[in-house]
Amino acid sequence: MMFTTELTGKLKRHETPFYYYDLDLLRETLAVASGEAAKRGFKVHYAVKANFNPVIMKIIAGYGFGADCVSGNEIDLAVNCGFPADETVFAGVGKSDREIETALKLGIKCFNAESAAELEVLNEIAGKAGRRAAVALRINPNVEAHTLKHITTGTDENKFGIRIAELEKVISLLSGLENIDFRGIHFHIGSQITDLHVYRNLCLRVNELWQWFTDRGMEPEDINLGGGLGISYEEPDRFPSFADYFDIFREHLDRKIRSTISFELGRSLTAGCGALISKVLYVKPGTSETFIILDAGMTDLLRPALYHAFHRIENLTSVLPPGKYTVAGPICESTDIFGKFISLPETGRGDLIAIRSAGAYGEVMAMRYNMRSLPPAVFSDDI
Ligand SMILES: Cc1ncc(COP(=O)(O)O)c(C=O)c1O
Structure with a gap:
């Protein structure tokens, strides 16, 4: 799946978080x-x-x-x-x-x-x-x-x-x-x-x-x-x-x-054809780590919280030099973490983030905890 500038531009037009599928x-x-x-x-x-x-x-x-x-x-x-x-x-x-x-x-x-x-x-x-x-x-x-x-x-x-x-x-x-x-x-x-x-x-x-x-x-x-x-x-x-x-x-x-x-x-x-697309809400310094708080959480992609599964995380919009971040969701659970000490280009509010390999056991496990909306799907054939 190639996130070209053209594709990223199209994805930016959709309200996050959502699943993107490359059909x-x-x-x-x-x-x-x-x-x-x-x-x-x-x-x-x-x-x-x-x-x-x-x-x-x-x-x-x-x-x-x-x-x-x-x-x-x-x-x-x-x-x-x-x-x-x-x-x-x-x-x-x-x-x-x-x-x-x-x-x-x-x-x-x-x-x-x-x-x-x-x-x-x-x-x-x-x-x-x-x-x-x-x-x-x-x-x-x-x-x-x-x-x-x-x-x-x-x-x-x-x-x-x-x-x-x-x-x-x-x-x-x-x-x-x-x-x-x-x-x-x-x-x-x-x-x-x-x-x-x-x-x-x-x-x-x-x-x-x-x-x-x-x-x-x-x-x-x-x-x-x-x-x-x-x-x-x-x-x-x-x-x-x-x-x-x-x-x-x-x-x-x-x-x-x-x-x-x-x-x-x-x-x-x-798995390979799907990615969870999310936006950065806040970048929050901790004592020994810097948190990125996304608008997607464990309710959208449960695998990391459920069995410590790893998914690659990419910043689609920043080209700044890299830093280390702990990438978290907004859910009221401390296990709502997508990855710890992840290397990403310097990241700020509004950046678009892709969580890769999410086409299997992703959208199907989404839930409404915290009365969240279920993430919609966006298909490459339609954009
Ligand atoms: C009985 C059975 N068959 C097939 C599968 C699919 O496995 P996978 O997605 O790893 O190919 C599962 C998944 O847990 C399963 O329980």
Whole structure:
């Protein structure tokens, strides 16, 4: 994303804070990701939770992605934005009865079931609706993801997924559930994974589990390997390495596996195309640091306050020599800080600030705490 003088001039005309999306960059990312997946015979479902802005969703649907949803509302929106229902999967550790009914009615491809109790509920609701529920078991592979502690999901002690030790019990339960069709197996070990070797460990576990199911006469039709491909928050213009990522799986998944292989990518598809644009309200000296107080806060972009996530911060309007600043929002919480001791050109009231890589888990997590207005979205196609 290039903040040329022309673009900055156009952005200055909008009331801050807002999300700016470079839709050409989004299209380029989608073309590369879908092309690299197709070359290796893989399918990708877009993880809607990363960004459910309908403009973004419609563009993604246009590139032939399926949808990975975690609520009934996400499923409804995905179908309305053009994702085919039969290419939509429904994950989540706590699906409500109403959400299950919605998904069955729309005819989604598959439920990623996370517990024995959920399988029984799915069976009962499908029976009452006179339908069948296709199910993939979300298995907790106990593979360490080496990412932020709060976004690791594939280790044994975790609210997500079914533990390997429970599998024998779960498949014996499955054999008695008359309204469920076993479709495959599903994994997701965490998000923002930059050490791609982690996926080799996942492949080795998947190979063992594929054999385990096949030996029991339950060869999985689908293997869904989840999402998690990380991006460089330090270098926001670096493109995600889709080819390297898919190659790891091509290389380490057992050749004899005949299942459809799919992924659920979110962050790597949308993060780079979005930036939170904000204005400097005040520059405030402290005792050992100088604070920049922005008009955007944790209510607009929660990740830094929620899990100490780093986002690169740029001053779009100053060309003065650099200083060190702590960049904070206006919210009445001391965790409302976007970055400490950040090097920026000398900054003053009214300067325009871009917080980069905010196209995933940004706008969708915005909230109204302090009765703030939700940040609007501005698209490159419209300005
Ligand atoms: C089950 C599941 N699939 C896919 C994703 C998308 O992950 P990412 O945005 O890291 O690609 C997540 C994110 O947390 C998830 O929980």
